[in-house]
Amino acid sequence: MSDTVVVAPSSRADVYRKITWRIMPFIVICYLCAYLDRVNVGFAKLQMLSDLGFSDAVYGLGAGIFFIGYFIFEVPSNLILHRVGARRWIARIMITWAIVSALTLFVKTPLQFYIVRFFLGVAEAGFSPGIMLYLTYWFPAKKRGFALGVYYIAIPLAGVVGGPLSGWILSAFTHSTVMAAWQWLFLLEAIPALIAGFAVLGLMVDKPHHAKWLTDDEKWNVTQAIEREDAAKTTHASARDFLADRNIWKLSAVYFCQIIGLYGISFWLPSIIKDSGLTNVSLIGWLSAIPYLVAIPAIILTGMSADRFRSRRMHFSVALVIGAAGFAASGYVGHQPALAVIALCVAAAGILSALSLFWGMPSAFLAGTSAAAGIAGINCVGNLAGFVSPYMVGWLNVTTHDNRIGLYAVAAFMVIGAVMVRAISGRLADR
Structure with missing residues (x-):
């Protein structure tokens, strides 16, 4: 392919529109799953504390410990993603955090609660910065503001969806004889993340040159735009x-x-x-x-x-x-x-x-x-x-x-x- 390929502005807009529609909706769904599993403990608290005899202090410490695990392992996680590729590492993150989140239903003591929240932070560490790094492989800086805006729509969506969903689960399973409603909450809200994690392996593409849905010219021009920009950045x-x-x-x-x-x-x-x-x-x-x-x-x-x-x-x-x-x-x-x-x-x-x-x-x-x-x-x-x-x-x-x-x-x-x-x-x- 010739290095002299010239792409009209309308063609450049078309390729980034294609990329946006191909990768962003799925990324938003993945982040929505992450945010729900991060904050659903706030809804579980409504019943969990009285059932287990936990104080607000126990709950507060457990909720905060999530961020300690997140803090310790986030940089190593992103460095691994850069080395092995987003598809495999994002899938690993989502599958492990779904499993750890579901395991919260077995918590009986404060120590168990602290441990599971810490490991949930460890499991999720690297997801959000990993996705942000992933977007730098596809969008140059002048196009990335819109992509990041679409990505962060997942937070308000989690607020819109998570409240009514969690409230419905707690209400619908109040009289369950199998386990408490808050336990059902952790189990059921972990399932979307688990499914999405396996879907990542089949749907996510690491970089533009791997995308079968881009033409050769589109792959070359997107890759060249990123490489020209990276040459002026700090390493x-x-x-x-x-x-x-x-x-x-x-x-x-x-x-x-x-x-x-x-x-x-x-x-x-x-x-x-x-x-x-x-x-x-x-x-x-x-x-x-x-x-x-x-x-x-x-x-x-x-x-x-x-x-x-x-x-x-x-x-x-x-x-x-x-x-x-x-x-x-x-x-x-x-x-x-x-x-x-x-x-x-x-x-x-x-x-x-x-x-x-x-x-x-x-x-x-x-x-x-x-x-x-x-x-x-x-x-x-x-x-x-x-x-x-x-x-x-x-x-x-x-x-x-x-x-x-x-x-x-x-x-x-x-x-x-x-x-x-x-x-x-x-x-x-x-x-």
Whole structure:
């Protein structure tokens, strides 16, 4: 094939449209399964604690231990994926996390709960950064904002689907004579991840040149676009050079502040709606889905706008500040459910839009093994906020006897992240 092949702009758009439709829907389904298995313990808690005699302290520690396992094994997992290929490693991750999640139904003691949550974090470590690394094999930076936006639709979808589904399982199996409803919850919600894991082996394609559904010209042009871009990116010669890269640490700090906001929404959204004056649990569950529904178009439109105007940092900062304002307002509205839901819609749209925009920044200037390690390292440091955020909000609420203070603290972290992102090189981050 000649190296002088010229592709018209319309043809380039067509090939990326084809790639998007081929790989993104399945990736979204996989991430939805991951997020459900990560947070379904929050729904199981409604019955599990009383059945096993666990305290809130036991539950809180067990929920947080997930992120410790995740933190320790995330970078090694992504380095392995870069070496052996996404298809085999993503399948391994999904199958093992499905098995570990299902094993939670056998928990009887706090120690068993801690162990299974730790190993669930170990099993899932590398999935999210692995997918983000995988997208760098297919989309150049100017196309990746939209792809990441589509990918992160899985989080609001999990909020829309997970609440009603988990509530239905807990209700439908309340009188089961086989095992408790919360045990059924862990078993049944592990099945989609297990099926998807085996499907990955047959459906996922490692890189464009392996794709039978692309023509030879399409494979060549997509691969050349990525290789030309990678040639201008950073590849670290050693671990020491990698750790000395200030952009890695700046991005980690920004992401930590952002994840404080994400888990502020994930863990506290139903409580905020309840505190606004509602007592009907079913109604709270359905209202909790509305902010996630609003976030879906916001994620897509923000990603498309960032790609078009090449202003990723500005879009990120604005989205995060909007999310912070919505989150702070949700604690200010008092006993007004409608205003609380509106404020949470603003918060979810801002937080989740910023999340999808963030990952275009490290992948814009890292390549090869540095991209694998950098994306995983930033993700695992940032996800320590999943351990910090719920404890910080709970501690502030108890200490001050004012549920608004914890929400304001989350919003403050988000504003700090929006400001700190300006310290990252615009030439790199905005590509």
